[in-house]
Amino acid sequence: MTAPELESAPSVHDDTTIPGGRQTIVLHDFGDVTLLVGTGETQQPVLTSSSTLRLASPVWRAMFGQRWAESESSEVPFPDDDVEAMLLVLRIAHLRFQELPQKHGISFNSLLNLAFVCDKYDLVRMVRPFLDLHCWAQPFLHMTDPKTCQPAWLFIAWTFGYSESFDALAKRLVRAVATSDMDGRTIVGVTGGPELQAGTLPPDILESILRVREDALSAMLQGCYACVDKVLQGGVCKVKEMKGHDLVAPSEFQCSSMILGSFLSQLITMGLYPTRKTGAEISSSVNSIQISLRDTKILTIDSHNYAQIVNHGQGLSRSYGNREGIREEYLKHGITSHSTCGEIIDIAAMVHQVVSQMPSPTLESHRRHMEEQAKK
Numbered sequence: 315m316t317a318p319e320l321e322s323a324p325s326v327h328d329d330t331t332i333p334g335g336r337q338t339i340v341l342h343d344f345g346d347v348t349l350l351v352g353t354g355e356t357q358q359p360v361l362t363s364s365s366t367l368r369l370a371s372p373v374w375r376a377m378f379g380q381r382w383a384e385s386e387s388s389e390v391p392f393p394d395d396d397v398e399a400m401l402l403v404l405r406i407a408h409l410r411f412q413e414l415p416q417k418h419g420i421s422f423n424s425l426l427n428l429a430f431v432c433d434k435y436d437l438v439r440m441v442r443p444f445l446d447l448h449c450w451a452q453p454f455l456h457m458t459d460p461k462t463c464q465p466a467w468l469f470i471a472w473t474f475g476y477s478e479s480f481d482a483l484a485k486r487l488v489r490a491v492a493t494s495d496m497d498g499r500t501i502v503g504v505t506g507g508p509e510l511q512a513g514t515l516p517p518d519i520l521e522s523i524l525r526v527r528e529d530a531l532s533a534m535l536q537g538c539y540a541c542v543d544k545v546l547q548g549g550v551c552k553v554k555e556m557k558g559h560d561l562v563a564p565s566e567f568q569c570s571s572m573i574l575g576s577f578l579s580q581l582i583t584m585g586l587y588p589t590r591k592t593g594a595e596i597s598s599s600v601n602s603i604q605i606s607l608r609d610t611k612i613l614t615i616d617s618h619n620y621a622q623i624v625n626h627g628q629g630l631s632r633s634y635g636n637r638e639g640i641r642e643e644y645l646k647h648g649i650t651s652h653s654t655c656g657e658i659i660d661i662a663a664m665v666h667q668v669v670s671q672m673p674s675p676t677l678e679s680h681r682r683h684m685e686e687q688a689k690k
């Protein structure tokens with residue numbers, strides 16, 4: 315975190331320097347409580363009015379209520395809170411509007427810290443008008459490209475009630491995140507992009523994102539193995555002919571072997587075969603599995619009836635000039651394409667269906683919370 319520029323702050327008092335620490339920022343000339351925000355060298359004393367604090371936040375109302383007044387403590391430590399974010403909310407509470415950052419004047423990290431403070435002390439109602447007025451959140455509202463996004467935006471959106479933006483990013487993250495193990499710890503992140511850290515996310519969203527992702531991966535894999543089983547059951551070849559009174563598929567073995575072989579080699583390349591996997595065992599993202607499966611080439615045979623080919627060849631004129639048409643000519647006379655047999659494995663359609671039916675990872679608890687926050 316970058317510290318605020320205290321030198322330029324108009325409310326610094328020269329006569330209240332704490333040895334080794336920072337000068338006290340006075341937000342109320344007749345303040346009765348000094349908040350010690352942060353720890354160590356960056357700890358910032360801020361002289362405030364306890365009655366103002368009680369007005370600003372229900373949490374502070376409880377903290378600086380009757381019992382606090384009786385204890386006569388004039389310094390209260392806030393060691394876990396970010397100095398810049400606390401100063402911002404305290405300035406709003408003490409009507410120091412001219413000292414606030416201007417339009418788009420807050421970095422992403424500062425906005426995140428502001429969200430932490432607003433969530434902790436229930437300050438959204440007081441901060442929101444300034445958030446809207448100065449468009450502090452606006453530059454980040456449409457940050458939904460998984461590679462360049464900030465997953466912690468989910469916390470900001472959750473705190474300030476930007477439910478559409480929350481939902482859009484959460485959905486994209488479901489598809490983009492991959493997992494990896496590092497020192498026995500599972501890292502969740504976008505390949506070549508940001509990592510998702512539970513500490514900077516709203517409750518339960520990381521688990522929900524991973525659950526929806528895992529279910530989608532499992533559904534895709536089940537779809538793949540169902541295709542394998544369908545081919546293994548036989549009856550793949552659609553090119554049939556009458557043999558006596560029976561309609562048979564003389565190329566069944568060749569045809570199904572080619573289709574199965576090309577599909578299995580793709581699954582083996584992706585590490586999804588011969589051991590059948592579930593979504594929980596996959597570290598790649600939904601997007602990358604989707605692309606690999608979608609682009610799987612299912613090969614099919616051309617079967618040949620040589621007697622027909624010879625007959626047809628003999629019938630063709632020696633002066634046949636347009637050679638491009640020859641294959642099509644033969645396909646009608648002795649060579650049969652089995653491309654339609656390959657449609658038994660319509661992996662692209664299966665994958666598309668799974669992805670389009672993925673539910674949103676936004677839980678009912680998130681929606682309710684954002685609805686309430688948006689009303690503040």
Ligand SMILES: [Zn+2]
Nearest residue numbers: 551569652655
């Ligand atoms: Zn066939």
